[in-house]
Amino acid sequence: MFNKQRLHKLTLVTQFYNILVRILSGSFFIIVLAFFQEPDLSNILIFLGIFLALSLLLFVVETVKYFRTYYWIEGNRLVLQTGLFIQKEKDIQISRIQSIDTSEDIVHRLLKVTKITVNTPGQGLILDALSVSQYKALSDYLNQLKISLNKRTEDEFPEDKLAVDDNSEVIRSEAEDAPAETTLLQLSVGEIVKMTILNGAIFRGFFIFLIGFNFLTDLPLDDLFTEVGSVFISASIIILLASIFIGMILIYTIGIIASIIKNYGYKVTLSGEHLNIKKGLLETQSQTVPLKNVQTLEEKQNWLMKFFGYTTFSLGLTSDSSQKNNENKTEIKEDGQVVLFPIVKSEKLNPLVKQCFPEFVLSPVENVVPVRSIRRFIQFPVLFWLIIAAAISIMFWVYAWIAGLILILFYGFYGYRSYKLTGYHLCENEITVQTPTLFALTKTYVPKNRILNLQVKQNLFLKRANLMKTNFSTAHGIASKEFKLKYIEEKDAFKIFEWFRNGGIN
């Protein structure tokens, strides 16, 4: 039934839109620069000409690619063949399909087409764009084929086999009515706003803005000071403060609007062995996570969030191990850390998590760093920055030592936080690790059977102080992720070591 098929005709439109976006964003700076100079008619015409020629060329390329792109199903393989001059074939095994994710941006939604990603452990196949009926036909076909393949029957393709075996894993896809689907979390617009504000990412953008703004306002202030009258000066300071304030509000508003557009209708559902995350207003996205890929659970909280009683919850994922040695790494998913609940009340978190991951214990930690370790967190970074600040002070800018001092203060603060908040807890099958950063606190829950290796380290100085460092890794994305507990007591480090070594690693 599934012979060679082309993608939907409207792909040409979506690709054209992509080209436009790419060119515009690429030439953004040139356009901005052009604005600051005298608008010269000939220059504008030249830019327009280049712009049109480039987009035309790219469009022709995409059209040719469209006509040379086919997808079909052959036995156990879903194959996508595409390419401009050299035809490349990419295929995935149908029996290993875990889920089919969809995403649409504005153009897709206007044209009622969708971009689908068929996920197997480690590799994904992207078909952009398909109409809704094409998508449904494909996903139904794949589903049935997968079930029959996994049953290892030698039958012909079972066109009339509609019964679903309870043991076979049905491919998660939007169009299906999932059995026992529970909504875990749904964010309203208000909560999205809260999330953006508490997230702190806007702070960073604001600081950068502030620094840039300061440099701009240096000059007018000098001029103003040479003017007559203190009235003028106080007025200008008020104007300065007002403009900073307005700038702040502007940045926050833009950030919030962007976040609302990106996360509108954020919804997490649990069905069977999969979690599904849907979000987006103009560009929608549906991502499916198989529960068995989850390696670690992570809770992250910055100061603001802690004050208001919220926290962020994310999952550490892996791709299937057997795919990691795959030579074809072009489309390997780099999932790694996936945010599941971007904002949730701390008290509500545990029950939600127990619904999806009942085997996790989620115990709180004991803080184990002794006082004598504080200086060890600080000494090397501080020394490093001291040297750099001194060098820059001597060679370039005399006031660099102020920046150096501030950095050193930050590190001192970080050292103190590390001492107060680093901790762990051991259960029979799970370890909880808590590590602070400057503004946030991260708690990670790792099952013993997800740990790839555990190491304890000690040098001569640490030995004299009876301190030790320990770290362990779990699989993460296509590589691994390391968790460290630094400068803890020797006996604590060994406790963890023995816990991992003994007691039945399974």
Add this chain to the structure above:
Amino acid sequence: MEQSPPTKQLDQKVVQYDKAQSLANSIISLIICSILIMFTLWLNWHTWLIPIYIILLIFITSIDYFILPVLRLRSIRYEVHPLYLEIMKGIFFKSREIIPIERIQHVLIEEGPLSRRFDVRDVKVFTAGTSHDIPLLLTKEASTLHDQILNQIKEVDSDV
């Protein structure tokens, strides 16, 4: 760190390979030293630096040749337990590592032209995303270790 260490130690014979390797490294140090001397003379830096370079060279090479190989021999230990592999390494920065056999994906034996002459191999163990090595093993020991781990991997059926 030293309580109940892993049982297997390295063979005395690998010291010769280690020493040969130190000699090979010292040739590179010699080249660097001579380049430094050349620069000092050419760019008119202080000429009292030259004896310092030479003394440093001799100092580093002798430590590398006489002292480090013996220390290394004593500091590397390993053990293959039914459920895990334990590796202890390090002279001044000691570390002890446990790798569950279940997590090992494959094992590699590495050699170079110099190590082949001395009958020395390195065994590298790979898990999902990390790798660990046991250096300075005799060929016999290396293949025994390799086979031992491989046999135990085959008996495991796991997800990671």
